[in-house]
Structure formats: structure tokens, C-alpha cells
Amino acid sequence: MIYKLLEPSTPILNIRMDEFTIEELKEKHKLTPLELLENLSGTMAAMGGIGLSANQCGLPIRAFVMYTDFTNKDVALFMNPKIIWESEDTEIFKEGCLTFPGLFLNVKRPKTIEYEYMDKDGNIQKSKFTGLTCRIFQHEYDHMEGRNFTQLVSRLKLDMGLKKAAKMKKKFEKTS
Numbered sequence: 001m002i003y004k005l006l007e008p009s010t011p012i013l014n015i016r017m018d019e020f021t022i023e024e025l026k027e028k029h030k031l032t033p034l035e036l037l038e039n040l041s042g043t044m045a046a047m048g049g050i051g052l053s054a055n056q057c058g059l060p061i062r063a064f065v066m067y068t069d070f071t072n073k074d075v076a077l078f079m080n081p082k083i084i085w086e087s088e089d090t091e092i093f094k095e096g097c098l099t100f101p102g103l104f105l106n107v108k109r110p111k112t113i114e115y116e117y118m119d120k121d122g123n124i125q126k127s128k129f130t131g132l133t134c135r136i137f138q139h140e141y142d143h144m145e146g147r148n149f150t151q152l153v154s155r156l157k158l159d160m161g162l163k164k165a166a167k168m169k170k171k172f173e174k175t176s
Helices: 023-028 032-047 129-143 155-176
Strands: 049-051 063-069 076-084 090-097 100-110 110-117 124-130
Touching: 023 032, 032 049, 032 076, 032 155, 049 129, 063 129, 076 129, 090 129, 090 155, 100 124, 110 129, 124 129
Parallel strands: none
Antiparallel strands: 049 063, 063 076, 076 110, 090 100, 110 124
């Protein structure tokens, strides 16, 4: 199933998602972890993304998918994710978001994180990310916390990014 993405002003995108159990996922949302993985990863691929949170699709679930290996196109499901450590070293990198098509912003984030999550079998796993996977995890994790990348830049940088996105949209519409 391919989900429709929500508009940026939709309230669920500004609410911290609560943790859940696999039983609650099955009972309340009529989804197994595998179905959630397939639906979210299918939607992410259809939209051309590299990560996607359940709440971006209207599901009030603390879960997201993301590419963990771009060479092999591996996608993982992270349920009830938690960042348990972040490096003091940071880097700035351009990010986009499927909720804000055409908007790209330079965002400063920790270079390395350690995290834990519930896997598809309900077991708690711990691991570490650096590089692009670290950034994607943090971006999607922000959605779980009810915030997004536009809140991590100055108003000036956001306004400049929005103007550039609007200009690109107009240019695209003229050529279509």
C-alpha cells in the first residue's frame, strides 16, 4: 500500500509519537511489523525519499523506515527509536524532506549517534550510525519527536530556502 503524505500543517506532524507494542500495532492499526515496513518503504520509494516516518503518512506510530545501505538498497524499520548518545562533533549538510517538496536546508547535526530501537520481532537492538545514515536517522527521529528540519535553521535561512523552492516550482511548472 502506498500512503498519501500529509501537508506540513497537519497537527500529527507536531506531536511526539508514543511508544507502542507489536500487539498494539496489530490491534489498533491492523498492521504487522512486516506490513508496516513494506507500506512505508514502498511509499518512500514511490516518493523518491531516503527515509520516511509513519506520522508523515498519517499513522500515529513511533516508527520510521530508512535506507541503511544504498549500494544494496537495504531498508530498515525502526520502531520506538531512541537516540541514546550523540557526538559533540557536528557537521552541516543539505537536507530535504518529503513533507516539504523542493525545500532544501543546510542543517547542523551530530556526526555520530548511538541509538536503540525495537526490531520486527519486538526485541530491543542497539547500534551506531555515522555519515549519511546518521543524518537520515536523526531527521526521521525528529519527526517522532514532533519537529522537523525547518525548525533547526534560522528564520532567515528558512525564508531563503522557501523562496528558492517557490522559484524552482514556478520554473518547473513553466516547463511542464
